[in-house]
Amino acid sequence: MIDRPAADRGPHGSAAVRTAGLAKSYRHPWTGRLVQGLHPLDFEVRRGEVMGYLGPNGAGKTTTLKLLTGLLKPTAGAGWLFDVSIDQVASRRSLGFLPEQPYFYEYLNGVEYLELAGRLSGLGAHDATRRATRWLGRVGLGDRPRLVLRKYSKGMLQRLGLAAALIHEPELLILDEPMSGLDPFGRRDVRDLILEQRARGTTVLFSSHILPDVEILCDRVAIVLHGRLTRVATVGELVSDSCQQVEIRCTGIDAIAVPPELGAVLTRLDRPCETVFTLADDARLNEAVAWLMRAGATVRAVTPQRATLEDLFLATAEAEDRSRHGVDGVERGADTRRSA
Structure with a gap:
């Protein structure tokens, strides 16, 4: 039974993303035990900001992003994108999303794939083709527009996925590990794209393990450990007194x-x-x-x-581990870390 507020619209304000007690639990596939993948989350991303969502593997980052984008259903709580409930298809009309492991149709070429992404996002045929060509060049893939995707490298696919998320010029961009598989030049290009989107007023929420990039890009960061949100602050607040x-x-x-x-x-x-x-x-x-x-x-x-952001993140994670093992025991911590 899903326990969440009846209202489909969240409280009006300056938030692009808002959650109230959003949570996800599931049965462990081997033991059958109930695992809390994401504990009740009260969280918001302000309109126009770039927020980094940080945590080690299994902390609950991907679970959170999948809940916000409708790929998973919450077991409790609620969430809103621009005050529209995440239960509603309408909440995703202004959303661009790059999952951690995007799926690509290998028989398509780059232009065809972006045309498909554009049409699925509501663009007309002519507009989708025009934008596909432009975005393929913008992410550094324009020199071989007819190369089929099965011949793309991992880094090339990551760039293509980012272009697909941006082709319809969304108001909100959610990126799960956008720097994954990229060389230093690719990371620089993605950073430039994110900064470009912020300049045009796009809200960006992204998870990453590459903390120097987060430190450069983000207005604020949220740290999630073992499925719990432990801290939200600006990068400046985190490092100013450190x-x-x-x-x-x-x-x-x-x-x-x-x-x-x-x-x-x-x-x-x-x-x-x-x-x-x-x-x-x-x-x-x-x-x-x-x-x-x-x-x-x-x-x-x-x-x-x-201290760098990486120093502070590691210190926070280690302190949380010590606290959990002292209070809850090792076994519970190990189960929770299986969440994405």
Whole structure:
């Protein structure tokens, strides 16, 4: 029995995507046990933003995206795309979707495939052909428009799938691992496409394991672990207060005893007379600089070492694992991680 609100329309506002208690459970194929693939999710993506949806394999990312696009039915809760219930076909009229493993008709060529995608999205025949040719060139495949898809590489197919998701110029773009199978040039092209879509006002929600790309592209990120949403924040909010270490480069001192209360480490470099004084954080930076100067050092540079998004994601995931194993036990965690 599906438990969800009766209303087909969500609360009006600035959200392109909104969920209320959206959840998915299923029976384990071997044990028959009920597994909660996605715990009740309250979540929104604002109109016009690029949001990264992050999590390790099996965290629930693909499950969430399939629920939003109508490929899976929720067992509880509700969701809306531009205030139209995800139960309704109308919710997908302004949607472009690239699944993690898209299906391609191998006997078609690139133009034919994009023409088909355009017609299925409601474009007329002439418009679909015109856009197919343009988008094939836009994703770097225009030099061989009649090459059949069975001869495409994985990276070429990924580019084609992205073009198919964009051919009807959707208001909302949902991408599941869009960088998968791409070389550095392909990743750059996809980043440029996403930024181009943001500039024209398109809302973008995408999952990715390539965190440097997420850090470049996203206005906000959501972190999901073991089927639970654990944090939503801007990239700036995540990294602004995450000073891991401070390096003070100085000259004029050799190996001297560091006051233990500073919790610092001195490292002698190969450069003549240059030493790096490393603090665990910036809490006692002023005190450390004053102590070095009293010791006869000349301070050359003070450099905070900020955590990257990847550092923060790994730390969050490890903390969640420790918490789960301490409270729920290992077996429950292992079952939940089987969700996509």
